[in-house]
Amino acid sequence: MADAENKYPQNTAGAYYVDDQCIDCDLCRETAPANFKRDDDGGHSYVYKQPESDEERELSEEALAGCPVEAIGRDGE
Helix, strand or coil: CCCHHHECCCCCCCCCEEECCCCCCCHHHHHCCCCEEEECCCCEEEECCCCCCHHHHHHHHHHHHHCCCCCEECCCC
């Protein structure tokens, strides 16, 4: 389960975030490309933009559910 205390500083403020468990598998970036980006220097994903529409929320939820290491959380601020 993702931990807000271990989220990457690149995450934009809001409910969704990626923490330091990310293995850079690309699933979230493929599932919700409008919301997740890759930090090329760190080799991990982060939330570039919080979901703003129902479609973006659904895709972000799909990414959260599909993350193989549970690095995506939805309890951030």
